[in-house]
Amino acid sequence: MSKDLGNVARGHKAAINNPNVSEEAKDHSRQVLDELEQGGKVENTSTGRSSGGGNEGNVARGHKANLSNPNTSEESKQRSEQVLEDLGQ
Template sequence: MSNPGNVARGLKAAISNPNNSEEAKERAQDRLRDIEESGNLDSREAHEDSVAIGHKATLSNPNTSEEAKERSAQILEEMGRS
């Protein structure tokens, strides 16, 4: 089964794509609304996004130790977000 978060991101991309017809955009909007209303978008994905953002910030922070940067890079790789 598809991850609802990934499906939602794809639908949002379809809605904003200028090459898609208005009909396709409307269908994507309807489907996105259905997913949002069903509650299938859970907070776990939002949490994982926040964790990844924090680790990416660690990598770019010049005041962070190399050890901390290596650990953040490892975590991002394990999350599939390197």
């Protein structure tokens, strides 16, 4: 991933997780990240790993921890459930 695209991706990830950002802006950031991922320009944001590999065990443990965290939003828990399902967990 190029340094500039990495910064772009990090900015959009931050916007998605910022409670002060509107849902419209979050949707836009999700769309931009999806386009960057599909083009292979940045690593997969849902699992934190590139399409070339990664440590699925750590990814799964992180999402499992997210599911049991009482401070996590329902939307985030649903996303973690989807990632775990995709991983076959």
